Each structure stands twice: as C-alpha cells, then as structure tokens.
Amino acid sequence: MESRDCILVVDDDPEIRRLLGDYLMRNGFEVVAARDGREMWQMLSRHAVDLIVLDLMLPDSDGLTLCRDLRAKAAGAGASPTLLAHPNLPVLMLTARGEETDRIIGIEMGADDYLVKPFNPRELLARIKSILRRTRALPPNLMPESARFLFFSGWMLDTGTRLLTAPDGVATPLSGGEYRLLRIFLDHPDRVLSRDQLSELIHGREADPFDRAIDVQISRLRQRLRDDRREPQLIKTVRGEGYVLASPVERRNACA
Incomplete structure (x- = not known):
C-alpha cells in the first residue's frame, strides 16, 4: 500500500484544525495537528511530516519566528528525525491579516508559500500539492x-x-x-x-x-x-x- 503524505496543521483554533484535518484526510493525506509552537515541536519529534501548514498568529509564539527556528534547527545539531530526513521541510504560512509586509517577512523567514484567511479549502489543497511537487521533482x-x-x-x-x-x-x-x-x-x-x-x-x-x-x-x-x-x-x-x-x-x- 502506497504511503500517504503527512501534513502538520499548526493553528490555535480547534475548529480550523478539525476542518482542515477532515478535508485533507478526505483528499488522501495523513494529518497531525498542533495548537501552538510547543506542540509543533512535539509532533515533529514523533511523526514523519512532509509539510507544515503554519498559522502566523499563535498563543505562545508566532509563525514567523517558528519558521525561522525551523530552518535554523534543520541546519544544526540535534535536529528531529523529520528535519534530518527533510532539512528543507516545506512550510505553507497562513495569515489572517493579508498584509503585504506579513507575506514578505514570511518568505524572508523561509516559508515556501502563503495563504490569506479566509480561504477556499480547494486552494489550500492545490497549494499543498504544488509545494510537494516542487520539493520532490525539481523543474526540468x-x-x-x-x-x-x-x-x-x-x-x-x-x-x-x-x-x-x-x-x-x-x-x-x-x-x-x-x-x-x-x-x-x-x-x-x-x-x-x-x-x-x-x-x-x-x-x-x-x-x-x-x-x-x-x-x-x-x-x-x-x-x-x-x-x-x-x-x-x-x-x-x-x-x-x-x-x-x-x-x-x-x-x-x-x-x-
């Protein structure tokens, strides 16, 4: 049986975690979820994650800082098994504000793409599939x-x-x-x-x-x-x- 890609959804809103989890699982993904940065690191240590959907605003930190730390940990010693297997683990940033500054800073911190809330789940799915294709099959x-x-x-x-x-x-x-x-x-x-x-x-x-x-x-x-x-x-x-x-x-x- 072909293994399914695992998506880690990091968002402090339990309803968004549930809705995104259900939708992505119906479309062939495995899904794990975290409500804040602390739980994100825990999930990365326990699961073979292929992509992170990361909310910009979290209760204990912010997505920009977590994205920056993610890139730093991947390059350093003691990285989790997921980061050792995927040192360039892709990140799709979610932002509710939609300000250009947020998007620019997100890219600067190492995010692979961004999506503004509210969004159509189909667009999220398309973005995830596109990112995974890019990270696994470089252009010709x-x-x-x-x-x-x-x-x-x-x-x-x-x-x-x-x-x-x-x-x-x-x-x-x-x-x-x-x-x-x-x-x-x-x-x-x-x-x-x-x-x-x-x-x-x-x-x-x-x-x-x-x-x-x-x-x-x-x-x-x-x-x-x-x-x-x-x-x-x-x-x-x-x-x-x-x-x-x-x-x-x-x-x-x-x-x-």
Missing part, C-alpha cells in the same frame, strides 16, 4: 546532474548538501526556495530571466503584478551572496526585463 532545468559542485565568482554550491560556500570558506545552508532560485541562475548564467519565468519555476505560477515575493527572494539571495544591494555585481537587475547572473559557472565532480 534543475534536475540533478553529474557535476555535484558549481563554482562561480569564488563561490561554491554543493548540490548534494545544498551548502553555499563563500570565497572565505564560510558555508551556509540554503532554504528550499533559495536553493531553487540559485540553481535557476546557475543553470542559466548571463541570461536575463523575467519575474514570470522565475515565479513559474519557483512557485509553479506566474508572478502577480503586485506580488513582491520574487523580488524579496532575489534580495534575500543577494544577501546570502554578499552582493551589494544598491550596486549588485552577481545578480543584476535588467530594468523592465528581469534579473541575470553576471558570472560564468564551472561544474566539477569534486570540490578540490
């Missing part, structure tokens, strides 16, 4: 290749561990979104990529004209690459067209 131009290490402008990306190493030797783990975005640029060096192209590859949909998620992710990736925000040298903005990685890329099977 991001399929694993024989060369494990990608070198550019003194930087190195290990596609096996998803560690980005700076010219000074400092290594940093990337979130799922950061890794996908960087791989897109590394697979298309010196080619201008539009916001729609980037959004389709990362989020599985075209960019909304008023959605700044792609721009926020570009900004976050530039920070990772220590690229000057005002005059970036690696990921440059081409006004009216998109973004381009202005660096040659070398592929090797060994890092030496």
Whole structure:
C-alpha cells in the first residue's frame, strides 16, 4: 500500500484544525495537528511530516519566528528525525491579516508559500500539492546532474548538501526556495530571466503584478551572496526585463 503524505496543521483554533484535518484526510493525506509552537515541536519529534501548514498568529509564539527556528534547527545539531530526513521541510504560512509586509517577512523567514484567511479549502489543497511537487521533482532545468559542485565568482554550491560556500570558506545552508532560485541562475548564467519565468519555476505560477515575493527572494539571495544591494555585481537587475547572473559557472565532480 502506497504511503500517504503527512501534513502538520499548526493553528490555535480547534475548529480550523478539525476542518482542515477532515478535508485533507478526505483528499488522501495523513494529518497531525498542533495548537501552538510547543506542540509543533512535539509532533515533529514523533511523526514523519512532509509539510507544515503554519498559522502566523499563535498563543505562545508566532509563525514567523517558528519558521525561522525551523530552518535554523534543520541546519544544526540535534535536529528531529523529520528535519534530518527533510532539512528543507516545506512550510505553507497562513495569515489572517493579508498584509503585504506579513507575506514578505514570511518568505524572508523561509516559508515556501502563503495563504490569506479566509480561504477556499480547494486552494489550500492545490497549494499543498504544488509545494510537494516542487520539493520532490525539481523543474526540468534543475534536475540533478553529474557535476555535484558549481563554482562561480569564488563561490561554491554543493548540490548534494545544498551548502553555499563563500570565497572565505564560510558555508551556509540554503532554504528550499533559495536553493531553487540559485540553481535557476546557475543553470542559466548571463541570461536575463523575467519575474514570470522565475515565479513559474519557483512557485509553479506566474508572478502577480503586485506580488513582491520574487523580488524579496532575489534580495534575500543577494544577501546570502554578499552582493551589494544598491550596486549588485552577481545578480543584476535588467530594468523592465528581469534579473541575470553576471558570472560564468564551472561544474566539477569534486570540490578540490
């Protein structure tokens, strides 16, 4: 019998937990639930979770902080079995406010997508399926290749561990979104990529004209690459067209 994906719903409203749990189970998922951050960590230690639906506002913490801590714990020692198996465990953030600032900060903290309350359960289901597809099957131009290490402008990306190493030797783990975005640029060096192209590859949909998620992710990736925000040298903005990685890329099977 084929195993079912497990969704962890973290929300302090028992009715929402029940409704989402029933709906997702009817659509082929296993569901575990938590009412706050403390219970979220408990569920992650007990269950093999494939995706977290995380409410922004919780009684003991907030979803943004929990998302940030989730990414930090995945990269550190003593991670739970779920985080060891899924170091880039996807997070779908729920927010009742719907403010652009909340969505932007959510992306910055490592959330893979966001949904504003109230929402249609069908949209939630579609978002979950889309995120799971993206995390398990990279777009065609991001399929694993024989060369494990990608070198550019003194930087190195290990596609096996998803560690980005700076010219000074400092290594940093990337979130799922950061890794996908960087791989897109590394697979298309010196080619201008539009916001729609980037959004389709990362989020599985075209960019909304008023959605700044792609721009926020570009900004976050530039920070990772220590690229000057005002005059970036690696990921440059081409006004009216998109973004381009202005660096040659070398592929090797060994890092030496």
